Amino acid sequence: SKETGRDAITVFDTSMRERIERRVEIERTLRTAIERGEIGVAYQPVVSWPDGRVLGVEALARWTKGTERVAPTEFIDVAEESGLIIPLGAFVLDEALRQVAWMRANIPSAKDMYASVNVSPRQLQSDDFADIVAETLHRHHLPGGALFLEITESVMMGDTLAAASAMTALTSLDVRLSVDDFGTGFSSLSYLKRFPVDVVKIDRSFVSGLAHDESDASLVAAIIKMANALGLATIAEGVETHEQARRLIELGCTKMQGYLFSAPVPMGELVETVQAIGG
Ligand code: C2E
Numbered sequence: 296s297k298e299t300g301r302d303a304i305t306v307f308d309t310s311m312r313e314r315i316e317r318r319v320e321i322e323r324t325l326r327t328a329i330e331r332g333e334i335g336v337a338y339q340p341v342v343s344w345p346d347g348r349v350l351g352v353e354a355l356a357r358w359t360k361g362t363e364r365v366a367p368t369e370f371i372d373v374a375e376e377s378g379l380i381i382p383l384g385a386f387v388l389d390e391a392l393r394q395v396a397w398m399r400a401n402i403p404s405a406k407d408m409y410a411s412v413n414v415s416p417r418q419l420q421s422d423d424f425a426d427i428v429a430e431t432l433h434r435h436h437l438p439g440g441a442l443f444l445e446i447t448e449s450v451m452m453g454d455t456l457a458a459a460s461a462m463t464a465l466t467s468l469d470v471r472l473s474v475d476d477f478g479t480g481f482s483s484l485s486y487l488k489r490f491p492v493d494v495v496k497i498d499r500s501f502v503s504g505l506a507h508d509e510s511d512a513s514l515v516a517a518i519i520k521m522a523n524a525l526g527l528a529t530i531a532e533g534v535e536t537h538e539q540a541r542r543l544i545e546l547g548c549t550k551m552q553g554y555l556f557s558a559p560v561p562m563g564e565l566v567e568t569v570q571a572i573g574g
């Protein structure tokens with residue numbers, strides 16, 4: 296009836312307006328969140344398995360707003376669209392490199408450890424991105440080899456010229472590149488060949504079905520074979536069970552991340568976490 300139709304519209308309008316208001320609120324408060332010290336970084340070990348060596352740590356932005364935690368999936372999108380990803384990304388890079396410089400200097404088993412930092416398309420396409428990276432490495436007295444940058448497939452599809460020249464500048468600093476969430480976007484072999492990528496990160500959505508879903512298992516097997524054929528390493532994301540880890544090793548992927556080893560932890564828990572994994 297007319298009545299229900301109007302109600303449906305009202306409900307739709309309300310939730311739509313709430314979503315928009317939430318976005319506006321996030322953008323407004325994100326502007327000052329860094330200065331207020333509300334943004335932090337959590338670290339998730341990248342583990343060589345089954346030997347348990349911690350190869351590096353992925354830096355993941357965290358936002359605690361009063362008592363509320365805002366999910367990265369929510370604020371990263373807003374940051375990307377508003378351009379705030381530029382200062383936010385520079386902050387995460389600086390924090391991550393400070394942390395890794397400290398670990399390298401103070402923990403014997405971490406002397407070659409790297410930081411892996413997520414980079415959004417907007418950052419990679421900004422003119423001075425490679426300069427900021429070089430300057431931040433320099434500030435922390437770190438070689439380029441101490442840093443991986445994680446890019447998504449969309450970067451390689453977008454403004455490929457700007458992205459390609461940034462990637463070339465970064466690789467000349469010895470910074471390595473990983474393709475994040477591999478298999479979820481518009482993956483193409485030609486991108487992997489065309490860009491100076493070192494690592495393919497196998498998305499969690501394929502890893503989760505590995506032990507019971509045959510099509511996931513063949514997909515993962517295909518990604519690993521393809522990466523190897525191109526001379527690229529693989530890291531499996533979202534490994535939660537020993538069974539998944541075992542299957543990955545069988546398929547030739549011995550680098551992994553996931554709750555099986557550790558969730559992302561705050562800086563203050565990282566040393567203990569790394570030592571617990573390494574045995
Ligand atoms: P991502 O780069 O794919 O990061 C992996 C996500 O999976 C993280 O979520 C991590 O907490 C979660 N995770 C790790 N292991 C497991 C597991 O075993 N099981 C499950 N279910 N989840 C696991 P998080 O921290 O919420 O980050 C979400 C996304 O936000 C990231 O996905 C990344 O795309 C983006 N992000 C986070 N920090 C940054 C940043 O500093 N810069 C940029 N550009 N993006 C960021």
Ligand code: CA
Nearest residue numbers: 353413445475
């Ligand atoms: Ca990532």
Ligand code: CA
Nearest residue numbers: 475476496532
């Ligand atoms: Ca990922």
Ligand code: CA
Nearest residue numbers: 475476498499
């Ligand atoms: Ca993701």
